Amino acid sequence: MNSSALKSLLFATCLTGLAGTAVADEAWREQAGIGEFAPVSQDWDQIEAAAREEGEVVIYSVSSRIAKLVDGFHERYGIKIVGYDIPSDLQIEKLRREHAAGINSVDVLFNSDISLLQNEALPKELVWNFQPEPVTGALDEAEKTPFLVQRHSSRVVFYNTALNPDGPPIDSLWDLTRPEWQGRTLLPSPLEDGLSANFLQTILAHPDEMAAAYEREFGSPVEFSEIVVEVAEENPLIEAPDASMEWLYRFMKNKPVFQGSTSKIFKNVADVKQDNPPLGITSFSKMRSNKDGVYAARPILELDPVFGVTYPTVLVMADMAPHPNAAKLLIRYMMEKEGLKPWNEPGDYAASSAFEAEQVEAFDIPAFDTLKLWPIDPDEVYFSKHNFLALFLALS
Secondary structure, three states: OOHHHHHHHHHHHHHHHHHHHHHHHHHHHHHHOOHHHOOOOOOHHHHHHHHHHHOEEEEEEOOHHHHHHHHHHHHHHOOEEEEEEOOHHHHHHHHHHHHHOOOOOOOEEEEOOHHHHHHHHOOOOOEEOOOOHHHOOOOOHHHOOOOEEEEEEEEEEEEEOOOOOOOOOOOEHHHHHOHHHOOOEEEOOOOOOHHHHHHHHHHHOOHHHHHHHHHHHHOOOOOOOHHHHHHHHHOOOOOOOOHHHHHHHHHHHOOOEEOOOHHHHHHHHHEOOOOOOOEEEEEHHHHHHOEOOOEOEEEOOOOEOOOEEEEEEEEEEEOOOOOHHHHHHHHHHHHOHHHHHHHOOOOOEEOOHHHHHHHHHHHOOOOHHHOOEEEOOHHHHHHOHHHHHHHHHHHO
16 A cells, blocks of 8 residues: 555554544433523433432532531432542543543543533533523522632631731731741642632732722732843743742742642641641631640731632533433532531632532631632633743742
């Protein structure tokens, strides 16, 4: 066979494979009732009966608390949950690789990396947004599309309350750059933890607010360090140095300590049996880990200009899910009060307005929309990621 014929054969084989994949995907969407094949109304008796026949549902979960749903879901529906505790970005990478290899083993992603979901997974049809009609009435439109939001999570600054009886030891993000806090701020490495990177990226996206906070803290306009000016001049994507860049430089110069576990960060901050407690940037929901006489910490709610960064945790169905009806049932269950129980903790705000109102009263916490939190911008975080990493390394 000559080379031209061989190339034609290989090209034809490739097209056949791609066509086969497209047909298979369409057949799955039709069978699953997803995408263009979604029914006008959802027949939950039919969905539940089909889910019981499927017998199990596989979920990649950003939260280890998924294990707390196994018994209740099985008791209610007779369906087994097979859960894997996997960070959000790794979930999407695992799904991408499996999908490319024709391995369809997961049904649901419980995920917080909204930037990757919105800019990669959804456009490439690796995931599908499913909105269970019985539970969407108490959601805002932004909590239904492009993804179904189960709860709002946050990364915030914690302090030790037992050893600071008069209140927080700082009142501004700029305090984290002062000499007395050198080596005493804990956070996950932004080179290893996507949400930690998102926290810093979101601060970088608010230079005007950081400049105003600097003036409130120090009484004069921010002055830029020489290295910040040089980095801005050398980076074609940066028009001029700004207050957020200056904050990042001073913060990194103050030698924050990177720790891989948000739970470890909380415990190191909250341990009541220490002399000089650090501050920590960790998950708002770690408030649940407080324990009398052992751990005592809470977020600095009035930190200037903001005490943290918020992001949604969402539920999506994986493309080619082997148990699509069980996936739908689990997604609905995790949006209901019973399925939300593992995340019904101070700092985890339910997307459902009815459930959130109960949380505010039960936990004596502020309503979510009154908190000084900056939401991540999925597009900003996604498209500035490489520039952020370059900037972070240059200023570190």
